[in-house]
Amino acid sequence: MKYLYGKSWEKYPIKENEVWYDAQTKSSLMVCDIIKDFPDFMLKADMIYCDPPWNMGNANCFYTKAGKEKDYIRQFFDFFSFLFDRIQQISPACCYLEIGKQNKGIFFDGLKQLFPIVQIWKIKYYNKFPCYLLRGSISSINFDYTGIDDAKTPYLAIKNENPLCIADLCTGQGLTAIACYKLGQRFVGTELNKRRLAVAIDKVNKLGGKYEGPIS
Numbered sequence: 001m002k003y004l005y006g007k008s009w010e011k012y013p014i015k016e017n018e019v020w021y022d023a024q025t026k027s028s029l030m031v032c033d034i035i036k037d038f039p040d041f042m043l044k045a046d047m048i049y050c051d052p053p054w055n056m057g058n059a060n061c062f063y064t065k066a067g068k069e070k071d072y073i074r075q076f077f078d079f080f081s082f083l084f085d086r087i088q089q090i091s092p093a094c095c096y097l098e099i100g101k102q103n104k105g106i107f108f109d110g111l112k113q114l115f116p117i118v119q120i121w122k123i124k125y126y127n128k129f130p131c132y133l134l135r136g137s138i139s140s141i142n143f144d145y146t147g148i149d150d151a152k153t154p155y156l157a158i159k160n161e162n163p164l165c166i167a168d169l170c171t172g173q174g175l176t177a178i179a180c181y182k183l184g185q186r187f188v189g190t191e192l193n194k195r196r197l198a199v200a201i202d203k204v205n206k207l208g209g210k211y212e213g214p215i216s
Contacts, residue, residue, distance in 0.1 A: 003065040005173070009198035012211070016194065020201060020213030027180065027187040029201065029211065031194045033071065034169050035082045038089065041188050045167030048092045049154050049176045052083055052169065054100035054131075066193035076103065084110045086169055094137035096157050098123070098150055104132055111136035121145040123153055133157075155179035174200025181209050 014020050016031045019039065028041040053059035056076035063071050073079045080103070087095055095115070099107045104120075111118045115136030123133045127149045135141065135157075143160050145153055154176045158166055164186065168176040171189035173196050180187035181204045191197040201211045 003067075003193075003195070005193075005195045005199050008202035009195045012198045012201040012205075014194055014198055014201065014213060018214035020211050021215045022181075022187075022204070022209050022211045024208075024210050025181060025184065025186050027177070027189075027211070029171065029177070029187075029189050029191070029197060029213075031192070031197050032190050033068070033192055034086050034190055035071075035073075035079065038086055039188075039190065042086070042167050042169070042190065043090055044186075045090050045163075045165045045188055046093045047158070047161050047163035047166045048087060048090060048095040048097075048169070049157055049166055049179075050096070050169050051098040051150065051172065051175070053079065055102050058100075062192055065196075068192070077106075080106060080110065083169065084114070088114060090167055092167070093163065094135060094161055096153075097134045097136075098125075098131055098153070099134060100131050104134075107134055121148075123148050123150055125150045127151075151175060155182065158183055158185055171200055172196050174203050177204055178207070181207055 014031055020029045030039050059079050060072045097107055116138055117140050119135045121133045123145055125131050133145050133153055158179050166180050166187050168189045171191040177187050177200045205211055
């Protein structure tokens, strides 16, 4: 009961493997475990902005909150490998990842396998805790994200890159989705937890979005 995330899901009862769509921005969302499923609409993105689990405890905490304890990962590298397989499937022009200190090195190395240039900035979450923003691409960007809170970095990154479509493989409660809507950008997202994704839908729709579903 303590993981209900309010009553957004009662307003927007999205279910696993349903696609919900915003006709205004041609954006799509789906509840799924990216280890098991990956919708084709995610391949339309030319940019990724994602805040994935940073370690095994973090990942399994999200499974707990989604009521999916039976799907716990046994090694963090298993999740990491699937995440980077999905990034490679999308093959974006640039990829932003927010990560913690513990596995910063493997995320950096993972991006180096896919992109010739990887940049890193020390940023914050909740305006006080340190974390890191990594960017992989074929060229560097001059903008400095150092010290900026992660509530603002998705908006700034999307504005700086000006992509056609942005993907978030761990949409959560919708920071990237909200930033895309504010900028009039197309968004595609997946999320493990239906109640968290309903919060994202609720927030975007309160701004004027029109997410509806399910669509066939």
